[in-house]
Amino acid sequence: MDCLVVGDIKFNARFAHPIFMKDSDCVDFLQWALPRLRLRWPGFRRVRKQVCKRVDRRLRELGVPDVESYRDFLEEHREEWSVLDSFCRISISRFYRDRGVFDYLREEILPTLAATAHASGDHTLRCWSAGCASGEEAYTLNIMWNRCFSSRFPDMRLAIIATDSDPNMLDRARRGCYSSSSLKEIPKNWLAEAFTKADEQFCVKPDFRDGVDFICQDIRLANPEGRFHLVLCRHLVFTYFDNELQQDMLRRIVTKLESGGILVTGKQERLPIEPVNLRPCHPHLGIYQKQI
């Protein structure tokens, strides 16, 4: 199911009329379907419109008259569950999202990680941005490193692996061009220094793209090779996945961390369990350190 391309399902002309699903029908449907995908309804409550719109469009594509019939369709066509799963990817992101988190990374986390890695003879600081959307988080980190640390740690480099299961998001990430709404939290001087402007789009300059690799990967099925000093897993696992899957993912992520490495979750997210080998670094920012 890595990076799904929607399969060949026949259009049924019999029901080819417009369908505008009621919100309450979509809510009932999602409350039925999400647990079957190991996803959790509370994560989707506020962003359900994105998913409902896609489901509505799918009903029309298939010529299915209503969401009840779509349930039947799902029961009869197992492959359709992957299509529905792909509709449940919420793609909201922006540069420097949650300013306090990135300020703390800049002031406390990155200098400490870099100094510790350097002292142990490691010249690459390895980071994983999991569920990277269009690359906003990964580029934020890379720009931060270039501006604030590359001259302080001249013989160290930052290497970022950014993964997402949505190939369209990754295409946009590789293009690296954004509208101003994605950039409203970024420090003003970064904008001038790290982007070029063309046709109302701001594109990350090549110097600030170097060191970021985008990989299409479903976090449930595969993870990048190696271990990381820093893992950002924000607004994905701990918002949308069900509790048991969150626990599985958390264990897996912790094994991908170097000892002393840092896990950053979303500011509002809670860990499903408190693994004995993780300690909170900050009470409110969702930042944890793997015990040495």
Ligand SMILES: C[S@@+](CC[C@H](N)C(=O)[O-])C[C@H]1O[C@@H](n2cnc3c(N)ncnc32)[C@H](O)[C@@H]1O
């Ligand atoms: C809400 S965005 C979060 C982006 C970024 N981490 C942030 O906090 O701004 C969630 C991203 O996770 C991706 N995603 C959803 N399910 C995924 C999965 N199973 N594996 C990998 N990525 C997934 C979506 O495509 C989307 O780009």
